[in-house]
Every structure is written in structure tokens, then in C-alpha cells.
Amino acid sequence: MYWGTGWRVPDVTPTRPESPRERILAAADDLFRRHGIRGVGVEAIAADAGTNKMTLYRHFASKDELITAWVRGLVAQKEAAWDVIVAKHPDDPGAQLVQWSRRNAKQLAQMEGRGSAIQNALAELPETDHPARRLLDEHRRREHRRITELCREAGFPEPELAADEFYFLLEGAKSCTQCMGLRRIGEHLIRLVDSMVGSAGKRGTRAPAARR
Amino acid sequence: MYWGTGWRVPDVTPTRPESPRERILAAADDLFRRHGIRGVGVEAIAADAGTNKMTLYRHFASKDELITAWVRGLVAQKEAAWDVIVAKHPDDPGAQLVQWSRRNAKQLAQMEGRGSAIQNALAELPETDHPARRLLDEHRRREHRRITELCREAGFPEPELAADEFYFLLEGAKSCTQCMGLRRIGEHLIRLVDSMVGSAGKRGTRAPAARR
DNA sequence: ATCCGGTGTTACCGATCGGTAACGTTCCGG
DNA sequence: CCGGAACGTTACCGATCGGTAACACCGGAT
Numbered sequence: 001m002y003w004g005t006g007w008r009v010p011d012v013t014p015t016r017p018e019s020p021r022e023r024i025l026a027a028a029d030d031l032f033r034r035h036g037i038r039g040v041g042v043e044a045i046a047a048d049a050g051t052n053k054m055t056l057y058r059h060f061a062s063k064d065e066l067i068t069a070w071v072r073g074l075v076a077q078k079e080a081a082w083d084v085i086v087a088k089h090p091d092d093p094g095a096q097l098v099q100w101s102r103r104n105a106k107q108l109a110q111m112e113g114r115g116s117a118i119q120n121a122l123a124e125l126p127e128t129d130h131p132a133r134r135l136l137d138e139h140r141r142r143e144h145r146r147i148t149e150l151c152r153e154a155g156f157p158e159p160e161l162a163a164d165e166f167y168f169l170l171e172g173a174k175s176c177t178q179c180m181g182l183r184r185i186g187e188h189l190i191r192l193v194d195s196m197v198g199s200a201g202k203r204g205t206r207a208p209a210a211r212r
Numbered sequence: 213m214y215w216g217t218g219w220r221v222p223d224v225t226p227t228r229p230e231s232p233r234e235r236i237l238a239a240a241d242d243l244f245r246r247h248g249i250r251g252v253g254v255e256a257i258a259a260d261a262g263t264n265k266m267t268l269y270r271h272f273a274s275k276d277e278l279i280t281a282w283v284r285g286l287v288a289q290k291e292a293a294w295d296v297i298v299a300k301h302p303d304d305p306g307a308q309l310v311q312w313s314r315r316n317a318k319q320l321a322q323m324e325g326r327g328s329a330i331q332n333a334l335a336e337l338p339e340t341d342h343p344a345r346r347l348l349d350e351h352r353r354r355e356h357r358r359i360t361e362l363c364r365e366a367g368f369p370e371p372e373l374a375a376d377e378f379y380f381l382l383e384g385a386k387s388c389t390q391c392m393g394l395r396r397i398g399e400h401l402i403r404l405v406d407s408m409v410g411s412a413g414k415r416g417t418r419a420p421a422a423r424r
Numbered sequence: 425a426t427c428c429g430g431t432g433t434t435a436c437c438g439a440t441c442g443g444t445a446a447c448g449t450t451c452c453g454g
Numbered sequence: 455c456c457g458g459a460a461c462g463t464t465a466c467c468g469a470t471c472g473g474t475a476a477c478a479c480c481g482g483a484t
Contacts, residue, residue, distance in 0.1 A: 020430085020431075034338060035338055036250070036335065036336060036338055038248070038250040038251065038336070039250065039336075039338065041470075041471060041472080042471085042472065042473085043470095043471085043472090051431080051432080052431090052432060052433070053472090053473080053474095054431080054432075054433080054434095054474085054475095055430085055431060055432075057472090057473065057474080058430080058431080062472080062473080063471095063472065063473090113340065114338060115334070115335065119331070119335065119387060120335040122327070122390050123248065123327065123331065123332035123334075123335035123336060124248055124250070124251075124335060124336060126246060126247055126248055126251065126326060128325065137390075140388075140390075140392070141392070144388075144392065160396070160400075161400055161403065161404070164385075164388075164396070164397065164400040164401075164404075165381070165400070165404050167384060167388060168380060168381045168384030168385050168388065168400075168401070168404070169377070169380045169381065169384060170384065171383070171384040171387040171388060172379060172380030172381060172382065172383040172384030172385075172387065173376075173380050173384075174387075175331060175383040175384065175386075175387055176352075176356075176376075176379060176380065176383060178334050178349075178352075180352070180353075180356065184372070184376070185376065188372075188373050188376040188377070188380075189376075189380070191373065192373070192376070192377050192380070232460090232461075253440075253441060253442080254441085254442065254443085255440095255441085255442090263461080263462080264461090264462060264463070264464095265442090265443080265444095266444085266445095266461080266462075266463080266464095267460085267461060267462070269442090269443065269444080270460080270461080274442080274443080275441095275442065275443090
């Protein structure tokens, strides 16, 4: 494992800026994203956090619990971003959908070759009774419900169909970051969602993949 | 590991119907799909194939090579399915796209809760220099190029954008099988692609998520 | 001065993993 | 009948994994 040997350079100050728990979670976030959950051991996480395995196990009862805490942070962060957008565009479901697509397009550029952390975690957690897996499933259902409601409020004649289209576009774009040009994907995601939402009320105005 | 104890019931005949190599690949396919590549050991694969580790290593130099052979089979099978559809609808790119979406919708129903094997494998193979990973990347690029060309021939004014939309819908639908109703996803995927292709030439005839 | 909670350090455990050696068996073609 | 390739069986190896025990350390509150 060559990636575990690089020390965390700047934090050699006697009193660490963050608590060990936060550093461990940050290191786990970094390593889980880059190498996958099963591809990284607890020792490497602790070392990357500038601490050791013992301290890690004083904050997390097991690796599974660390995974769960990490996933909990992922979904909390994502849902918080949703809430921010909702607060910024109250009573404008179309704008919320559009802004969400823009936020995702921006994120796409950042995930370097590795795809969405949530999608990857889902792939690495097949056991449906794993607590982290449950968090992910519940999160996805919440998000899908939220989108469906938004599509209904936005006036789509078939909100469930529109919600699935929206969700497919989002998740599909994320899935494609693993092997395609990142910038183009983001731009196209934005254009597709714009076009989708733009023709929500006034039907029959759009040729797909053609507009503008 | 409770899932490894169930014996392969019917094949107790002295001369096995398939060669050990094929049985190993079949067992690997089953276990990799259900538990992930990293979640299953070579011993379990051999046992599930009705043979043992030694024989496995007489056919595959390493687990990585077994993974690569499995992935090679996955992409070969998928591209063969493409070729069949192309042969059935020559000079009709729109029908090819539609049929491909129907084929995928049918597959969606079969992947029980676990998502697309290719997507999951991609998530479990972060190292870009892994031979199996390379096969997957090349496959995706080939498929995307093929779809782009099809969209061009189908008369979409912006073939690259249309191809991304098509690809997003496909991959997004697969990604959603991990936590949502399978049948509805397939139906919606078909309707969305039908609508997309239906309005390829005659622009300005579709309200998204509304038609039919 | 004392105590104590959080931390670092080292060593260790059992289990599992990928992979190999050595030997026995079976079967099939010459 | 014989030889050899393919397969089965057992045992084993070193490495790594998740997880724990025991002890030393340090800082801050009382």
C-alpha cells in the first residue's frame, strides 16, 4: 500500500486543530473514496489521521460502525445541501430541481475518475441489514420522494415519471464520471435538466437533446 | 459466511456437464454479483463450483485474472447483445436505441436489489491500471461512442447531448435498482427512451415525462 | 499534589486471505 | 496395458485483517 505512507504534513503542531474523531472521519472519507471501503484497513485510516488504531477503536466500536458514521455524514451533508437550495428558492420547485442539478454538476468535476461515493458505498455494501446500507437506502427513498413531490408541484403531468427521469439523469451522470469527460457531463446534465424543467408547464415545446 | 454452505445440488453425476473452468466462472459470476468482488474468497468460489482451490489456480493464475476473465465475459455478453439488436434492425438507429432500452428494462427486473454487475465492479476496481478495470473503461467508451453514432444517424440535432441523455437514463435506471421498485423503473426507462427517440427528427413535439 | 480522562505505543490474538507443494486418483488415448 | 494429463485432497505458508490488552504519558481540573 503505497498511498498510506505519505504523512499528513502540516499538522505537527502540539495541539491538533481537530479532535481525533474528526480527523479519523476525514481520513476515512479520503481513503474510502479513493480505494473503496473494503480496500482500506483501519490501521491505514488511523495512520492517515495522524493517530493509531487504539484511539480509533476508542471512538468507533468497530470498522462497520466507522463506515456507518461516515455514511451518516455523507447523507447528512447531501440532505443539508438540499435544504439550503429549498430555502433559497421557496415555493419554486422548478428552480429547486434546476439548482440541484447545478450543484451536482459542480460536484461531478471534483470526483476524479472515482464515481459517486454513495453509489460506490452502495456497491460495496450488499448486505441489506448492514446499518450503513440501511442509511443509504432510506436516504435514496427520501430523496426520490422529495423529487417526486417537487415534480408534482412543478406541474409535470406525470410526476412519478418525471421524477424517475430526473433521478436517472442525476445518477447516470454520476455513474459516468468513472470513465468519461467530466466537464462535458456536467454541462450536459445541466442542459438536460434545464430543458426538462423548462417545459414542465408548457407542454410540447421541447425536442430532447436539441433545445437551445 | 452462511451463503457458501449450500451445495450445488444437481450436478453429482460422475462426468460434470461443464468443464471446471466454466463452472468456476459461473460460480464466480454468481458470487461476485451477490457479495461483491472483494467480498468473496477464491475458496468459496471453488467450493460453489463443485471443485477446489487447486483446480481453480490451474485455470486462473490469480484471483485478479479470474476477475478479469469474469469481466471479459460480462462485456462480451453485453456487446454481443448489442450486435444482435443491430443485426435485427439494420439501418434503423432509432429502433436500435429503443430495443436496447427494452433489453435493459428486462434485465433490470432480474437484478434483485443488487445493481448492475458492471457498475458494481467499477466501484470495486479503483486502480485504473487493473486489467479488468481497463476492460470496463474501454467497454464503456466503446458503448458511448456507439450510442453517439446512433444518435447522429437517428437525426438528433445534437448527437453528443442526446447520447449523454440516453446513457444517463440507462445507467441511472440501473443505479436505482438497488433501492427502488424494479418494474416501475423498467417501464419508465422504456417510456423515456421511446419518447426521446420518437421526437428525434420532428423536433418540438414532446413534453418530458408527459407523453402518452 | 493529586487524580483522571483522553491519548500514544507496543505487542499480541485469532481468523481469513491469496497462493503453493506434494501426493493420490481418475480417465482417456495410444 | 500403460502413460500422462487433468482433477481431487490435504496440508501448509506468509501476509494482512479486525480487534484487544497492558502500560506509559500528558494535560487540565480540583
